[in-house]
Each structure stands twice: as structure tokens, then as C-alpha cells.
Amino acid sequence: MGYIYTTSFGKVEERLLLGTAGNIKEVFGIEVRISSVPFPPRLGFDPSREQYHAGTLLGYLSTLDFPDLIKLLALVEFDLYEKGLNFVFGEAQLGGRNAVVSVFRLRTENERLFFERTFKEVNHELGHTFGLEHCPDPECVMSFSNSLMEVDRKGRFFCRSCREKLSSALKSYS
Ligand SMILES: [Zn+2]
Numbered sequence: 202m203g204y205i206y207t208t209s210f211g212k213v214e215e216r217l218l219l220g221t222a223g224n225i226k227e228v229f230g231i232e233v234r235i236s237s238v239p240f241p242p243r244l245g246f247d248p249s250r251e252q253y254h255a256g257t258l259l260g261y262l263s264t265l266d267f268p269d270l271i272k273l274l275a276l277v278e279f280d281l282y283e284k285g286l287n288f289v290f291g292e293a294q295l296g297g298r299n300a301v302v303s304v305f306r307l308r309t310e311n312e313r314l315f316f317e318r319t320f321k322e323v324n325h326e327l328g329h330t331f332g333l334e335h336c337p338d339p340e341c342v343m344s345f346s347n348s349l350m351e352v353d354r355k356g357r358f359f360c361r362s363c364r365e366k367l368s369s370a371l372k373s374y375s
């Protein structure tokens with residue numbers, strides 16, 4: 202089995218990266234390596250929106266490679282958007298390799314809550330890379346979140362049905 206690599210663009214706390222690595226290991230059962238990658242200044246930045254285009258960041262992640270890489274996740278400090286949406290918490294390639302999560306809208310004074318929100322969005326986007334789609338169970342981490350209220354409502358774990366799909370997807374990596 203290989204590794205899920207995580208990296209960060211912009212100011213993302215080391216403590217959060219370490220916590221995220223622990224969360225991924227716990228939930229996906231895959232070892233995590235934290236790696237630093239240069240970020241091309243303003244890549245995907247739209248000055249009129251003052252946001253970064255998530256798809257462009259995923260495209261950049263696709264150009265990177267690491268030894269025994271299974272998935273690549275970037276945590277970014279800046280706000281992301283996708284065409285037709287005011288913002289996105291994150292984006293991933295469905296059944297693909299790369300995922301990006303923004304902590305911009307997840308921040309709050311309560312560090313525990315901030316980290317928990319980040320873990321949920323990370324697990325959600327990584328779930329997409331393992332082929333999982335959105336889940337109708339509002340407590341499942343694969344339920345779609347369009348607001349912080351929805352992020353806070355769901356848990357960071359997969360419902361039984363999503364967990365089964367994930368387990369069969371994970372088999373091809375062991
Ligand atoms: Zn999603």
C-alpha cells in the first residue's frame with residue numbers, strides 16, 4: 202500500500218496538517234506523508250472575485266508526483282470557487298487522484314471546531330477520489346455541504362453504505 206500525500210498552499214498551521222494526517226490515517230487506514238510543494242504565485246486567482254479557481258489548483262496537483270502516491274490532498278488558506286458557484290469548501294477528481302480543501306471559511310476561534318470542520322471536508326473530498334458520490338444521509342461525511350451549518354451537522358465518518366463502497370475501493374490498493 203502507498204501513501205496519501207498532503208501539502209498546503211498559503212498559511213496553514215502545522216498543527217492542522219498533523220491533525221489532518223492523523224484523521225486520514227484513522228478514517229482511511231492509509232499512511233500519510235506531509236510534503237511541501239511550491240505554489241506558483243496567484244495560480245488560478247481571479248482578481249474580480251478575489252478567489253482562486255479550484256479546478257486550476259487540481260490541474261496543478263495533477264502535474265506533481267511522489268513515490269508510492271495514492272492520493273494527493275492540498276489544504277489551502279484562500280477562498281475557492283468553481284464555475285456557477287459562489288464558493289466551494291473543496292473539490293476533488295471523482296475516482297481520481299487529487300483533492301483540494303480550503304480552510305478559509307472553516308476558521309473559527311474554537312480550534313477544536315475548526316479542525317473538526319477541516320477533517321470533515323478532507324474526508325469528503327478524499328471520499329470523492331475513491332469514487333464516492335454525494336450521500337442523502339445528512340450525518341454522513343459524504344453529504345453535500347453548502348454552508349457551515351451543514352458542515353457542522355454532519356460527522357467526519359462515512360455512513361454504513363458509503364463505508365462499504367469505500368472498503369471495496371480500498372481493496373484495489375492493498
Ligand atoms: Zn462533494
Ligand SMILES: [Zn+2]
Binds near residue numbers: 338342360363
Ligand atoms: Zn453516506
